[in-house]
Each structure stands twice: as C-alpha cells, then as structure tokens.
Amino acid sequence: MSLSSAGMFWFFGIILTVAATTLVAGKYNPVIDVGMHAPSFSNLPATDGRSYSMSDFHEDVLVVVFLANHCPWVRGGERDLIELVNDFRGKSVRFIGIGVNLRPEDLLPAMKDRAAKIGYNFLYLHDPSQEIGRKFGATHTPEYFVLNKERRIVYTGLLTNSPAVMEAGAPRYVNGEAKQFYVRDAILAALAGRPAPVTETRAQGCTVEYTRRTT
Amino acid sequence: MARWYLWTGAAALLGLGLLAGCSRFGAQTVTLQLIQFEQWQRQLRSMKGHIVVVDMWATWCAPCIERFPHMVELYNRYKDQGVEFVSMSVDDREDKAAVEQARQFVLRQKATFRNYLMDENIMQSFEKLGVQGIPDVFLYDRAGRLRYDLNGNDPNHQATLNDVDYALATLVAEK
Numbered sequence: 001m002s003l004s005s006a007g008m009f010w011f012f013g014i015i016l017t018v019a020a021t022t023l024v025a026g027k028y029n030p031v032i033d034v035g036m037h038a039p040s041f042s043n044l045p046a047t048d049g050r051s052y053s054m055s056d057f058h059e060d061v062l063v064v065v066f067l068a069n070h071c072p073w074v075r076g077g078e079r080d081l082i083e084l085v086n087d088f089r090g091k092s093v094r095f096i097g098i099g100v101n102l103r104p105e106d107l108l109p110a111m112k113d114r115a116a117k118i119g120y121n122f123l124y125l126h127d128p129s130q131e132i133g134r135k136f137g138a139t140h141t142p143e144y145f146v147l148n149k150e151r152r153i154v155y156t157g158l159l160t161n162s163p164a165v166m167e168a169g170a171p172r173y174v175n176g177e178a179k180q181f182y183v184r185d186a187i188l189a190a191l192a193g194r195p196a197p198v199t200e201t202r203a204q205g206c207t208v209e210y211t212r213r214t215t
Numbered sequence: 216m217a218r219w220y221l222w223t224g225a226a227a228l229l230g231l232g233l234l235a236g237c238s239r240f241g242a243q244t245v246t247l248q249l250i251q252f253e254q255w256q257r258q259l260r261s262m263k264g265h266i267v268v269v270d271m272w273a274t275w276c277a278p279c280i281e282r283f284p285h286m287v288e289l290y291n292r293y294k295d296q297g298v299e300f301v302s303m304s305v306d307d308r309e310d311k312a313a314v315e316q317a318r319q320f321v322l323r324q325k326a327t328f329r330n331y332l333m334d335e336n337i338m339q340s341f342e343k344l345g346v347q348g349i350p351d352v353f354l355y356d357r358a359g360r361l362r363y364d365l366n367g368n369d370p371n372h373q374a375t376l377n378d379v380d381y382a383l384a385t386l387v388a389e390k
Contacts, residue, residue, distance in 0.1 A: 028347060030369045072275045103277070134370045140348055163338075165275060167310060174307055174337045204338060207348040207367040209278060212375060 026200050029156060031137025034199040038064070038147045039135030044098070044125040045108060047115040052096075052125060060092035060149045061190045063183065066133060066208065067124070068101045068141040069114045073205035076164035076171040077142055078118055084159070084184060085121045093187055095122035100133035101141070101209060130210055140203035146186040146196065155186035157201030174204075243327035247318040249308060249334040252343040258301075258329075260359065265299045266386045267355040268379075271346050273306045274316045278367075279350045283324055285376050286352075289383060290328050296387055297357070300328035305349060307337045354382050362386060 026033040042053035065081065067074050085095045097120065099106050108126045115124045127133065136145060142163075146155040160178035164171035186196035250258070259267065270286045272279035283302070290300040302321065306313040314332060321330040333340040341347070351366040352374070363382040365374035 031371075070277060130370075137370060139368055139370055165307070165310075167312060172307070172310060174309075202341065202347060204341070205348075206276060207278065207350070207373075208370065209367070210370045210373055212373065213371070 026137075026156065028200060028202045029137040029139075031135065032153060032156075034153050034156060036153055038062075038145065038151045038153050039132065041125075041127065041132045041135075044127050044132070046126075047108070047112045047120070047124040052123060054151075057094050057096070059094040061094070061187050062147040062151070063093065063095045063187065064136070064145040064147065065095070065097050066136070066138040066141050066143045067097045067099055068103075068106045068206060068208070069099070069110050070101070070103055070105045071141045071206035072166040073163060074141050075166035077159055078120075079171065080159060080164070081142075082119065082121055087184070088187065091191065093191070097122055097124040098132060099124070099126045100128075100130045100138070102128065102130070102211070103209075133208055134210065139208050140205040141208060142205055143203040143208075144183050146183060146190060148190040154190050155182060155196045155199055157182060157203050159183050161201075163204040245322050245325065245327055245330065247304070247314075247321050247330045247332055250331040251334045252340075255303070255331065255333075259355070262299050262355075263359040264357055265297050266293075266357055266383070267299045267301065267353075267359075268383060269301045269303055269353040269355075271303050271305055271344065271349045271351040271353070273304055273349055274313050274320060275306070276349050280320070282350055282376055283320075283326075285379075287324050287326055289380070290326075293383065293387060294328075298383070298387065302326055302328065302330045303344070304330070304332040305337060305340045305344070305346070306332060308332060308334055352379050354379075354386060356386050356389065 032039070040054040042055075043051045044053075045051050081095070099111055104110065111124055111126055114120070142159065144155070144157060144159055145153055148154050160182060161180035162173040162175035162178040164173045180198070182198050182201055185198065189196045268286070268289070270283070272283065274280070286300065286302070290298075294300070304317045306317050308314065317332055333344070335343060346366070347368045348366065351364065353361055354363040354365070356362045365378050365382065367373040
C-alpha cells in the first residue's frame with residue numbers, strides 16, 4: 001500500500017510541525033525559547049494615551065512583563081516592579097507592561113485607572129487582539145521577558161524566587177524574603193554583554209485567558 | 216454514668232466536625248482536608264478501578280472559581296458511573312485567610328466529593344503536581360493512567376470546559 005501524495009504532504013507536514021514546536025519551545029514556554037528573537041508588536045495603545053511599536057524602543061535592554069489588573073499575583077508584585085524600574089533609571093533599560101486579558105477589569109480604561117492609582121512608572125500597553133501574548137507564549141501574569149540589544153530573549157519567568165500574592169492589601173511573599181533576583185540579574189548580565197545566570201523559571205501567577213480560535 | 220460518657224463523646228465529635236469544617240448536604244458531607252503530596256499519591260492509587268477527575272484550583276484563580284460549579288454539576292451527573300471527583304486547592308497553606316476562604320467556598324458549592332488543599336509550600340505544590348498554572352484538570356482512566364491533562368499552558372490551544380466534558384464522556388464510554 002502506498003501513501004497518496006496528499007497523504008504524504010499531511011504526514012510530513014505533521015512531522016515537521018511537531019519537530020518545529022519541539023525545537024522552539026522552552027522548558028515552560030510552549031512557543032518561544034531563550035536565545036530566540038523576541039516577537040514584535042506595532043501600534044499598541046498605552047495608558048498614557050499614545051500608541052507604541054517595538055521599533056520605538058532603542059534601549060540596550062527591554063523588559064516585557066505581562067500583567068493583568070484582576071490578578072492578585074500582579075498586585076502583589078507591582079511595588080517590587082516599580083522599585084526595579086527606579087533602580088535602573090538612567091540606564092539603557094526600558095520596562096514595558098502588556099495586558100492581553102479581556103476581562104472588563106483588565107481592559108484599557110481600568111488599566112489607566114490602575115496605572116494612575118499605583119503610580120506605574122513604566123509603559124503599560126494593551127493588546128485586545130491578544131496576538132503579542134500568543135507570540136511570546138505568555139500564559140501567566142506576571143510573566144517577565146528580558147530582551148538584549150539584539151532583541152533576543154535572555155530570560156523568561158519570575159521576578160524573583162519569592163513571588164508575592166496580594167492579601168488583605170499587603171503582599172505576601174510565598175518564600176519569604178527573596179534571595180534570587182532573576183530579572184535584575186538578567187538585566188545586569190545583558191547590559192554587561194554576558195549570559196543571564198538563570199535563563200528560565202516557571203512563572204507563578206494567574207493564567208492568561210486566550211479566546212479559542214475558530215480556525 | 217454511661218449516658219454522661221455518651222453525651223461527652225457526642226459533643227466531642229460535634230466539636231471535631233466543626234473544626235474540620237464539615238457540613239452535611241442530605242446524606243453527604245463537605246470537608247476540606249490538608250494533604251501532603253505523598254498522601255495524595257497513595258489516595259490516587261487507592262482509587263484505581265474508577266475514573267478520577269482532579270480539578271486543580273485556588274481561591275485567587277478567577278477562571279477556577281467560575282468553572283467550579285460546572286465540576287460539581289459533572290460530579291452529580293457521573294457519580295453513579297464509577298467516576299471519582301477530587302478538588303485540589305493549591306492555595307497557600309500558610310495563608311490562613313485563603314484556607315478558610317477555600318473551605319467556605321467548597322461548602323457553598325456543596326462539593327460533596329473529596330476536597331483537598333495541598334499541605335506543601337505553594338511553589339512546591341505546583342512542581343510536585345506537575346502543574347504549570349491553574350485551572351488544570353487531570354483525568355485518570357480506570358487503570359489509573361493519566362489520560363488527559365487539560366490546562367491553559369498553550370496560548371494557542373487552551374483547554375475549555377467542553378474539553379473536560381468530552382474527555383470525561385470518552386473515558387466513561389470505555390469499558
């Protein structure tokens with residue numbers, strides 16, 4: 001029995017797809033891996049009323065973090081994020097928060113309120129198409145990606161080894177005082193042109209909800 | 216004297232029940248028990264011969280809370296067909312408020328199946344259970360094999376409640 005040409009096409013198509021997925025997936029990220037070029041975005045609206053594209057940023061290091069207002073893990077860690085942004089002020093580092101959830105409390109009007117209320121000192125963009133989240137393979141909030149000057153991913157995952165969940169108005173650090181500062185270390189390494197000491201961790205937080213594609 | 220012992224014993228049992236957070240709905244009881252991973256593995260092995268549905272959830276997980284009533288509904292539909300349901304909370308055991316919130320939640324949901332809360336460090340709970348994020352539903356067949364792991368780990372193919380329904384119906388149909 002021989003396979004028809006259409007059958008052969010589908011057979012090898014599936015084999016190639018599986019192989020490609022296996023090759024590009026990280027340990028925790030099913031879409032991209034450390035070392036790959038980061039996906040790009042264009043004209044995403046921000047809480048400051050403007051729109052931004054990846055090509056607008058010329059800093060040596062970009063830190064992209066997926067956020068969601070409703071998520072207590074985001075709220076638990078936002079003070080540390082703000083502090084981290086302050087720590088790198090004056091350095092060639094840009095922080096970009098992105099929201100892709102479609103719950104009403106995660107949409108742009110609510111994002112603007114949150115950014116103003118908490119005093120976000122970084123850009124906070126929204127992608128209602130969710131495409132940038134899919135391209136990054138982001139499945140948690142918060143989930144961090146550190147990109148070097150060539151815009152390759154050098155780190156993905158947690159901020160530190162002790163993520164915090166907001167409880168009764170105060171962050172609760174699940175492993176006590178943080179001892180490993182993955183994002184900070186990855187930024188410093190990228191600025192120095194060295195590889196990050198830790199390149200991937202499992203993000204802890206709320207699952208990003210993507211709409212099911214019909215095609 | 217014997218009557219005094221009886222009354223004391225009954226009062227003590229009632230007290231224990233309240234401490235454990237028991238509540239009865241009809242003939243069934245709702246509890247939330249702390250469980251260590253190794254205990255859970257033994258529990259799981261003891262359920263061999265049944266289809267086992269394990270719903271990993273937490274009070275801070277909005278989609279988990281929204282999906283929970285459907286899991287209770289599924290349990291009521293399939294409980295007489297050799298299907299065991301387990302809710303496994305991965306709330307932080309150190310967070311007393313969250314543990315109490317989880318206990319109150321399963322009571323309100325009238326979840327008369329096994330409700331556990333992982334007695335582990337929260338990060339360890341995820342690692343040991345092999346869960347990246349929640350909601351995540353594991354379905355084991357009657358031979359005790361993990362047949363479905365329905366989760367949101369792939370942004371391009373996140374599992375839905377329809378997937379849970381389909382997987383469970385498939386396993387139930389197998390003889």
